[in-house]
Amino acid sequence: xxxxxxxxxxxxxxxxxxxxxxxxxxxxxxxxxxxxxxxxxxxxxxxxxxxxxxxxxxxxxxxxxxxxxxxxxxxxxxxxxxxxxxxxxxxxxxxxxxxxxxxxxxxxxxxxxxxxxxxxxxxxxxxxxxxxxxxxxxxxxxxxxxxxxxxxxxxxxxxxxxxxxxxxxxxxxxxxxxxxxxxxxxxxxxxxxxxxxxxxxxxxxxx
Numbered sequence: 001x002x003x004x005x006x007x008x009x010x011x012x013x014x015x016x017x018x019x020x021x022x023x024x025x026x027x028x029x030x031x032x033x034x035x036x037x038x039x040x041x042x043x044x045x046x047x048x049x050x051x052x053x054x055x056x057x058x059x060x061x062x063x064x065x066x067x068x069x070x071x072x073x074x075x076x077x078x079x080x081x082x083x084x085x086x087x088x089x090x091x092x093x094x095x096x097x098x099x100x101x102x103x104x105x106x107x108x109x110x111x112x113x114x115x116x117x118x119x120x121x122x123x124x125x126x127x128x129x130x131x132x133x134x135x136x137x138x139x140x141x142x143x144x145x146x147x148x149x150x151x152x153x154x155x156x157x158x159x160x161x162x163x164x165x166x167x168x169x170x171x172x173x174x175x176x177x178x179x180x181x182x183x184x185x186x187x188x189x190x191x192x193x194x195x196x197x198x199x200x201x202x203x204x205x206x207x
Contacts, residue, residue, distance in 0.1 A: 004193040006137070007097035007200070011065040011073055011104050017128060021073045024126045027063055027106045033080060035103045037093040044079040044092040045115040046164035051081050051091060058082040061113055062105040063124070064090075066098070071129050071199055072138070077121035080105060117162045120148045133202050137195040144188040151181040 011021070013032055022030060039047035048059040064078035080090045080103070090103035113119050122145045125138050155162070158177055160170030168178075 003189060004196050005095055005097070006068055006196050008066040008068050008074065008095060009098040010094075010100040010102065011067040012100070013104060015067070017073070017126075021065075021126045025063070025075050025106070025124055027075060027108070027124075030065055030104050030106055031088070033088040033090055033103050033105055035090045035094070035101055038091040039093065041093040041095065043164060045113075045119070047092050048079045048081045049115065056084045060088065061108040063108055065104045065106065067128075068199065068203070069128075071127070071134050071203060073126045073128065075106065075124040077108070077119065077123070078105060117152055117156065118148065120145055120152060122146070129202075131202060133195070133198040137192075137199050140188070140191045140195045144185075144192055147181075147184055147188055151178070151185065154178065154181060 011018075011030075013030060015021070018030070039050070045059070051057070052059050058081070060080050060082050062078050062080055063075040066074045066076055068074075078090075078092075080088055082088055088105075090105070094100075094103075113121075122142055127134055127138075152162075152168075155168050155170065155174070155178060158170055158174040160168050160174050160178075162168050170178075
C-alpha cells in the first residue's frame with residue numbers, strides 16, 4: 001500500500017496567527033533552530049540518540065511546529081540534537097513538501113520519554129480553516145495514533161521486540177495475534193489517505 005502524506009511545511013515565526021497558535025497549544029515559546037538533515041525521515045528519536053552516542057551532546061524532546069497552509073497548524077512530537085557547544089540542530093530529514101532551511105520547535109521538558117518503543121504521542125492541532133474536511137483529517141490522525149498506542153502495548157505483552165530500523169518482530173504466534181491490529185492499521189491508513197485527498201481538494205479551491 002502506497003502511503004499518502006499531508007503536504008506540511010515548517011510554520012514560520014512571521015505567521016500572522018502565531019500568537020493565537022501559541023496560546024492554543026499552551027506548550028511554550030516557539031524557537032527557530034538550525035536544520036541539518038544528517039539522518040532519515042521519521043526516525044527523529046533514534047537519529048538523535050545515535051548521534052549523541054557518536055558525537056556527544058544531548059537529545060532534546062520538543063514539538064515540531066508544522067502547517068498545511070490555510071488549513072491547520074500541527075504540533076508534532078519530535079527530537080532535536082543539542083551539540084556539545086550548545087547549538088540546537090534538527091538533524092532528521094523533513095518531508096519532501098517542506099523546503100524551509102530551518103525548523104521551528106517548542107522544547108518539551110515535561111517528561112522523560114521511553115524510546116525503546118515508538119512513543120506514539122498524539123499530535124496537537126490549531127485549525128486555520130473551519131470545515132468538515134479538516135475536522136475529519138484531525139479525527140483520523142488521532143484515531144490512527146491511538147490505535148498505534150494500543151498495538152504497541154499488545155506487542156509488548158506478546159513478548160515482541162522493537163528495532164527502529166526493522167520495526168516490531170516476534171514469534172509466528174505473536175505475529176498471528178497481531179494480525180487484526182495490522183489489518184486495522186491498514187484501514188486507518190486508507191482513512192487518512194482519503195482525509196488528505198479531501199483536504200487537498202479544498203486547498204486547491206482556495207488557491
